Amino acid sequence: MRGAYGGDPVQSDDTAYAAAALTELRAWLSWVSERGDRMVVFEPRPAALEPEPARQVPATPMPRKLPVVSLESVREEMGECTRCKLHKGRTNLVFGVGDPEARLMFVGEAPGEDEDKKGEPFVGKAGQLLTKMIEAMGLRREDVYICNTVKCRPPNNRNPEQDELASCETFLKGQLAAVQPEAIVTLGKFAAQALLRDETPISRLRGNWREYEGIPVMPTFHPAYLLRSPQEKGKVWDDLQKVMKKLGLERSR
Known part of the structure; x- marks a missing residue:
């Protein structure tokens, strides 16, 4: 849980805490890079609370925790990224x-022209369609997390x-x-390939549950393709209904 600490605040303590968190993140990213594989360990979400049974059952030991990563720390580590050639033509990361x-x-594929101008994913025509898809699931755009596999616009939307x-x-x-979602929807071929390492055409991948590091993944078509x-x-609505069922969401009327 995020929140302020009680007691007598000391600015140096906050600074030290932030520095330690950033150092921890860099160590974690370095470890992932050295591994050269797709391994990411997620801190498990707590299960929904059930009424306490009359007879106590010993709790299952929790797995060893790795450093917790925040979105803020990941963004800070990216900085004004120049790690690939895409940075040369971008307006905004x-x-x-x-x-x-x-x-x-x-998870989508890459920012387009509108996204590059605003610095936010899925804000153009494809983004407007994605928002309608989310609302049809009974959710609001702000209820979900949206990102792309790459963070800068490829030239001419290639x-x-x-x-x-x-x-x-x-x-x-x-x-x-950082987010530790209960389910992921990949939008388009490149998003599915990035997480699943599967070259199967998206027309055959879509609609079938897969997994990424234990998280259920539903591949489907990109909203730009639907336009x-x-x-x-x-077909996409069929895929989203499977996600709704997985998450226990009621169908929007």
């Missing part, structure tokens, strides 16, 4: 937006290249570790 403790996370995806991968993992192929909207 597009990190992510939404509830930092969201149950549901949407597809992100492998070196660009690799440069942002650690920060996408950091966002996932070009509106006849596919029904």
Whole structure:
């Protein structure tokens, strides 16, 4: 839980705490980079409280905790990123937006022109459609967390290249570790490939539950594709209803 500490506040303590948190994050990111794999350990979410049974059952030992990562720390570590060539043409770095403790996370592919101008993911026509999709699930845009696999706009909205995806991968993992969603919806081919390491066409991947580090993942079409192929909207709605069922959400009327 986030909150202020009680007692007599001392500015140096806050500064030391922030510095320690940043050092911890850098060590964690370095460890992930050295591993060279997709391993990210998430601090488990507490289960929903149940009425206490008459007979006590010994609790299952909790797994060893790794440093907790915050979205703020991940963003600070990114800085004004120049790790790949995409930084040369960007107006704004597009990190992510939404509830930092969201149950549901949407991962897209790359910012477009509108996103580059505003510095926020999914704000153009495709973003407006995504907002409608979220609302159809009975949620608000601010109830979920939204980000992309790469944080800078590729020139002329081309597809992100492998070196660009690799440069942002650690920060996408950091966002996932910070939010710890109960489910992820990947939007489009590149988002699915980034998390699932699966080259299967999105037309066959979509609609089938997969996993990323123990988190259920539902691949589906990107909203930009739906703008070009509106006849596919029904398939995406089928996919989103599976997500709603997984999260226990009621259908919007």
